[in-house]
Amino acid sequence: MFTDIKGYTHMMEVNEVEAHLSREKMVKSINEQVVAHNGRVVKFEGDGSLCIFNSSINAVRAAIAIQSHMNKDPKVPLRIGIHTGDIVIEDNSVYGDSVNVASRVESFSIPGGVLISGKVNDDIKNQPDIFRKSLGRFEFKNIKEPVELFIISNPGLVVPQKNRFEGKGIAVADKSFFSKKNIRVIAAIGLVVTVSLLGYFKFLQTGRSVLMKTVAVIPFQNNNSDSTGEFFSDGITEDILTQISRIGDLNVISNSTMKLFKKSNKSFQQIGNELNAGSILTGNIRRVNSNIRIFVQLDDVSTGKNLWAETYDADYSKIFEIQSQIAQQIATVLQAKLSPAEKERIKKRPTDNLSAYENYLKGRELYTHYKKEDNEKAIDLFKKAIQLDHKYALAWAGLGDAYSQKYGRFGFDKSWIDSSKAAANNAISLDTTSSEAFKALANAYNYALDYDKGFELVQNSVRLNPNNAPAVGNLGTGYFLKGNLPEALKWEKKATTISPKNYIPFQLIGWIYRLYGDFSSAESWLKKSLELKPFKDSYRELAFTYIQASRKDDAMKLVPFIIASDTTSYIAYEEAGLVCVYAGDTQNAKKYFQRSIDLNPSLLTDAFTFAPIGLADILLKEGKKIDAEILLSRSLSLCLDEIQKGKQDDEFRMNVAAIRTIQGKKEDALSWMQKAIDVKWQEYGLAEISPWFKNINGDARFLQMINSVKAEVNQMRIKSEQE
Numbered sequence: 063m064f065t066d067i068k069g070y071t072h073m074m075e076v077n078e079v080e081a082h083l084s085r086e087k088m089v090k091s092i093n094e095q096v097v098a099h100n101g102r103v104v105k106f107e108g109d110g111s112l113c114i115f116n117s118s119i120n121a122v123r124a125a126i127a128i129q130s131h132m133n134k135d136p137k138v139p140l141r142i143g144i145h146t147g148d149i150v151i152e153d154n155s156v157y158g159d160s161v162n163v164a165s166r167v168e169s170f171s172i173p174g175g176v177l178i179s180g181k182v183n184d185d186i187k188n189q190p191d192i193f194r195k196s197l198g199r200f201e202f203k204n205i206k207e208p209v210e211l212f213i214i215s216n217p218g219l220v221v222p223q224k225n226r227f228e229g230k231g232i233a234v235a236d237k238s239f240f241s242k243k244n245i246r247v248i249a250a251i252g253l254v255v256t257v258s259l260l261g262y263f264k265f266l267q268t269g270r271s272v273l274m275k276t277v278a279v280i281p282f283q284n285n286n287s288d289s290t291g292e293f294f295s296d297g298i299t300e301d302i303l304t305q306i307s308r309i310g311d312l313n314v315i316s317n318s319t320m321k322l323f324k325k326s327n328k329s330f331q332q333i334g335n336e337l338n339a340g341s342i343l344t345g346n347i348r349r350v351n352s353n354i355r356i357f358v359q360l361d362d363v364s365t366g367k368n369l370w371a372e373t374y375d376a377d378y379s380k381i382f383e384i385q386s387q388i389a390q391q392i393a394t395v396l397q398a399k400l401s402p403a404e405k406e407r408i409k410k411r412p413t414d415n416l417s418a419y420e421n422y423l424k425g426r427e428l429y430t431h432y433k434k435e436d437n438e439k440a441i442d443l444f445k446k447a448i449q450l451d452h453k454y455a456l457a458w459a460g461l462g463d464a465y466s467q468k469y470g471r472f473g474f475d476k477s478w479i480d481s482s483k484a485a486a487n488n489a490i491s492l493d494t495t496s497s498e499a500f501k502a503l504a505n506a507y508n509y510a511l512d513y514d515k516g517f518e519l520v521q522n523s524v525r526l527n528p529n530n531a532p533a534v535g536n537l538g539t540g541y542f543l544k545g546n547l548p549e550a551l552k553w554e555k556k557a558t559t560i561s562p563k564n565y566i567p568f569q570l571i572g573w574i575y576r577l578y579g580d581f582s583s584a585e586s587w588l589k590k591s592l593e594l595k596p597f598k599d600s601y602r603e604l605a606f607t608y609i610q611a612s613r614k615d616d617a618m619k620l621v622p623f624i625i626a627s628d629t630t631s632y633i634a635y636e637e638a639g640l641v642c643v644y645a646g647d648t649q650n651a652k653k654y655f656q657r658s659i660d661l662n663p664s665l666l667t668d669a670f671t672f673a674p675i676g677l678a679d680i681l682l683k684e685g686k687k688i689d690a691e692i693l694l695s696r697s698l699s700l701c702l703d704e705i706q707k708g709k710q711d712d713e714f715r716m717n718v719a720a721i722r723t724i725q726g727k728k729e730d731a732l733s734w735m736q737k738a739i740d741v742k743w744q745e746y747g748l749a750e751i752s753p754w755f756k757n758i759n760g761d762a763r764f765l766q767m768i769n770s771v772k773a774e775v776n777q778m779r780i781k782s783e784q785e
């Protein structure tokens with residue numbers, strides 16, 4: 063889908079403010095509707111945009127919704143053109159005949175209207191709520207066959223009279239041009255391309271993002287009548303998915319996402335469209351004694367065409383060979399590049415002991431329940447697997463994951479991190495090509511707050527399996543913690559591709575866009591995160607976005623949602639209080655900070671909490687100096703202790719800067735602010751409006767530091783836009 067604002071240059075000359083407002087309205091609407099209709103905004107540039115969708119129907123519905131909004135006062139003279147067909151993505155550029163056709167279709171469009179090609183019309187003609195009107199056929203330069211153009215004529219859209227519009231083409235005599243050749247040229251990858259007049263845009267994501275190479279593996283059907291067959295079929299499905307995911311030329315939807323579609327009544331095409339997947343793998347498994355039968359089928363989501371099917375009848379001992387064959391066959395069918403190293407990893411047998419394998423499958427399933435009692439059972443099963451095969455690297459990696467969860471998720475003693483490291487290191491020593499092993503060790507170091515070591519390990523994990531969903535998300539988070547926003551954005555967007563039902567990547571992307579000052583994009587991504595899971599961090603980030611966008615009333619409306627996310631959590635009240643601080647509601651900020659302090663069981667040792675700082679600032683302004691100083695001194699001591707331990711978290715340094723500012727220690731405050739910047743602090747937008755820094759925000763050095771950070775982040779924003 064291509065869009066542009068007609069006469070935008072002239073609008074800028076006449077009234078620059080109104081022109082900017084028109085563009086902001088366009089950007090916001092496109093961001094919202096494209097995401098809502100399972101599409102992706104490839105890029106905005108000037109007054110134009112390029113978007114892609116997984117179906118013509120979704121593209122047209124999004125365009126109708128966008129124009130309906132643009133045609134309301136204050137109106138924006140937006141033009142939209144849509145075409146569907148093959149594209150080529152190479153070196154992050156998009157090109158092909160479809161791009162050329164789409165560009166010319168858009169050139170004929172009119173403000174307030176949605177123009178589509180004949181091929182798009184073929185895809186949507188059975189939709190009873192979408193009305194079209196033919197405008198005739200046109201010859202386009204360098205395009206062999208004439209193209210019939212249609213205008214969407216739904217109520218609220220602008221429809222031109224036939225022969226009363228113009229574009230980059232010549233009208234031809236009205237005769238049928240649908241030859242057999244044209245009919246056969248169906249969009250093999252189901253991508254709808256919206257082309258702007260600005261020409262070729264660089265594609266937003268790295269990698270070879272042809273839709274057909276995004277694969278979803280629906281949990282295989284268990285054809286055994288006994289319940290034990292269920293864990294087995296699920297485990298085999300996950301292992302097949304894992305083998306496919308080792309192929310770097312493919313995007314493979316994560317197993318955690320695909321579990322949501324187990325026994326779903328949705329068709330594979332509905333599931334594919336929901337996940338932006340071009341290919342769907344389905345199958346069933348039956349096991350009788352030592353024999354196993356696995357049927358697999360690969361289908362094209364856009365056409366419903368079967369691409370490949372195979373039935374494997376073999377002895378159970380051949381299970382790993384079958385998994386390897388399936389992965390390699392899918393690579394062949396989808397024409398995916400398979401490196402020698404990837405092929406070697408796919409062929410590798412994880413264990414020769416099938417009983418150990420089954421214990422591992424059971425343990426892995428229980429581990430992913432993320433419940434304390436199931437985690438303990440998983441540990442026992444991993445240990446059994448190791449007893450049966452002490453060289454079973456995956457079992458050691460699973461044990462390392464489960465040990466780290468004891469501390470990180472369930473609050474056991476920190477010594478379990480040492481146990482986790484030992485198990486994961488053993489896994490790596492047994493198999494240096496195991497992505498799972500490196501991910502397990504990375505988790506342990508991250509829980510120990512050694513982010514540099516964790517980052518190095520998770521890089522290895524993703525290198526070994528570029529579709530290891532937890533590792534990809536963690537890699538994006540690692541870049542975020544290091545202050546490398548463009549790389550963080552790239553990897554988190556990759557995470558949304560392979561884990562489209564995981565709210566966390568959407569949240570982090572929204573956070574990054576807020577730091578970039580792109581509040582419209584931030585709002586869209588954060589709302590998507592909240593659709594997937596209402597979570598306090600996402601509400602907080604959306605509230606911060608509204609505050610920075612001068613929408614304080616909207617921010618305050620989110621405070622009850624932050625608290626309701628967990629009324630027993632001191633963190634929820636603490637974050638609600640901070641939103642109130644930025645919004646200027648001191649009374650509620652005080653109430654929420656006090657409630658957070660009352661609920662915090664580790665108040666005397668918690669260096670991360672900032673509620674005491676916020677409450678102290680308010681108490682000091684009320685003249686309660688002694689109470690305020692007690693809170694500030696304790697928080698200062700805790701933060702300094704963490705810094706002396708070598709912790710690189712910028713929050714500790716910025717909290718010290720806030721405390722010293724509130725205490726009136728201006729020079730010390732400025733010094734600590736610089737130390738925070740040195741470890742990649744980037745929240746300049748909130749610091750500018752924070753009352754905690756009121757005593758120094760007029761100082762030239764404060765402004766210089768803020769501007770320095772702002773300039774650095776802006777350079778990152780420009781880099782992201784260029785990628």
